[in-house]
Amino acid sequence: MSQVFVLAKRPVGVPELEDFDLVSLQEDSLGDGELRIEPVTFSVDPYLRGRMSDARSYVAPFEVGAPIASAGIGKIMESRAEGFAVGDFVRGEFPWASSFVLGTAGLWKLPTDLEVDPSAYLGVLGMTGLTAYVGLVVLGKVTAEDEVLVTGAAGAVGSVVGQLARIFGARVVGSAGGSAKVEQLAKLGFTAGIDYRSSDFAQALDVSFPDGISLFFDNVGGKQFEAGLHRMKDFGRILSCGAISQYNDTELPPGPRGLEGLVVRRRLRIQGFIVSDHQSHYREYLSKATQWIRDGQLQSLETIADGFTELPTAFVSLFSGGNIGKMLVNATSSAP
Amino acid sequence: MSQVFVLAKRPVGVPELEDFDLVSLQEDSLGDGELRIEPVTFSVDPYLRGRMSDARSYVAPFEVGAPIASAGIGKIMESRAEGFAVGDFVRGEFPWASSFVLGTAGLWKLPTDLEVDPSAYLGVLGMTGLTAYVGLVVLGKVTAEDEVLVTGAAGAVGSVVGQLARIFGARVVGSAGGSAKVEQLAKLGFTAGIDYRSSDFAQALDVSFPDGISLFFDNVGGKQFEAGLHRMKDFGRILSCGAISQYNDTELPPGPRGLEGLVVRRRLRIQGFIVSDHQSHYREYLSKATQWIRDGQLQSLETIADGFTELPTAFVSLFSGGNIGKMLVNATSSAP
Structure with a gap:
């Protein structure tokens, strides 16, 4: 049994913890071309606030009662998709769930010769x-x-x-x-x-x-x-x-x-x-930024909240300046 | 004896006629390279309002007690400058004076085969x-x-x-x-x-x-x-x-x-x-716009105030929407 955060109600003004509900999720069985993923790190970003409203915007709004989602790094636990093996790390847009099944569309396999912490691919390299x-x-x-x-x-x-x-x-x-x-x-x-x-x-x-x-x-x-x-x-x-x-x-x-x-x-x-709108520059940026990190010219600045259940708290804290650098949630820890 | 409008005081809020003084001007004799010009048409433009203040801007402010100036078309009455003959029409930045002496820097001789009214060179062709x-x-x-x-x-x-x-x-x-x-x-x-x-x-x-x-x-x-x-x-x-x-x-x-x-x-x-900042496009624009005027695709829309002494009134009226199209002052008429 997995757990998932859903939008309990649309925030009015500053978002509050009451705007989110943690509910149980029946685990799906794997279809062809699908993966079972356990999240390692979630990214929480200010732009998600816009998706919690129903105003016209550049990304579809979250629905009340449906899962919140954000960028994340996950580990493949089970695979029925070619080119994706158990143990691989992937980046994608993930539901705020403790485990989930996804197709491979929009997923990006992290390099295997990782020279930086995978979480960097959500921030300085993301x-x-x-x-x-x-x-x-x-x-x-x-x-x-x-x-x-x-x-x-x-x-x-x-x-x-x-x-x-x-x-x-x-x-x-x-x-x-x-x-x-x-x-x-x-x-x-x-x-x-x-x-x-x-x-x-x-x-x-x-x-x-x-x-x-x-x-x-x-x-x-x-x-x-x-x-x-x-x-x-x-x-x-x-x-x-x-x-x-x-x-x-x-x-x-x-x-x-x-x-x-x-x-x-x-x-x-x-x-x-x-x-x-500018994803076409990602490859060029990634290559330069990786080199700058190697040279010690570019640092990754991160604030990491510990534990999957901290997702709403970490998100809400963005609006009171609770983060230094990229705000991340370590989903593998059971703390606090 | 010529007459000239000077800035009596810096306008506060909407400009008023009292912000301008009409004073007599001793006529200069002509030095080498100079012209005596009688204005035919003056352009009055909203941006002059900025020059009547002393705030930092992209053109130097007018000084209190000194002449107001704006773009105009004039006729050469006397010339000691090569290439400029009596009777030629020129465009330049002119003091709001009934007659004045100027060097040729910044003056532009209008084409002699004028296909349009010279005033167009202050507006649609200017x-x-x-x-x-x-x-x-x-x-x-x-x-x-x-x-x-x-x-x-x-x-x-x-x-x-x-x-x-x-x-x-x-x-x-x-x-x-x-x-x-x-x-x-x-x-x-x-x-x-x-x-x-x-x-x-x-x-x-x-x-x-x-x-x-x-x-x-x-x-x-x-x-x-x-x-x-x-x-x-x-x-x-x-x-x-x-x-x-x-x-x-x-x-x-x-x-x-x-x-x-x-x-x-x-x-x-x-x-x-x-x-x-974009004067380099003037030649290209002039050539296209002259053709569009010939074809009947582009019209010159003008409001013409009659008489040199109407300069301040014409300028002030810009801010109550007194003009349709380009606001001009016909300086050769003695009306009203």
């Missing part, structure tokens, strides 16, 4: 790493002349953005909530970190960017977006891949003041993007 | 026409598949944007203030016009764009920007060349609500631009 690369390098075309601001800099995406900016020779300042996170930024090689909770963020930006920001990678939206926007250089580029500050809003949040005139006067470009 | 072309064609890459929204559609830039969109085969809807302007849009070949003063603008957009907007050319900012933004298709492009609704604001205007999340979810691109 979707969030690719998000950083696509925004900063492919769309943002970062150069050594850039003055880069990253918000949510201690998060899964932001921590990679900052390291990539440094690898490309740019000056990079990150914002994060709390001194522990700001200390992490220094360890990752950021030029500077701003604790947006303790400092006047706008004033701190004035100090960090006396000549303005040329490339702004925003994960956050809201006040940090507005403050960054007003400090852009002429011809500055803003890349937006998320707006975590707004995901739990129950009505339209206020917009960045004066945006329209400023965008014209400073000839700014604001580009929103979603990593799934 | 800076505002080029603005429309750069935004819609060069940066926006309009195609016949596009669903285009233009705000300020009966204005100098917007009226050309709509006609260009039609020439490229796109469906184009324009917004303007008042039924007279909306009627003009129909005559210019717009698919539809929205009177934003009489209709619920957001609702009218829902009717005009059941499948959403793919290309939004904004001149206006504010509520119209927000309403258009929320109706963009996935991968939509927004080109911003002005924000007339905000030029007279004395504090930061509210921003477009929910922008950050929306930009990501729909993968929008917002690009601000200023035509002076």
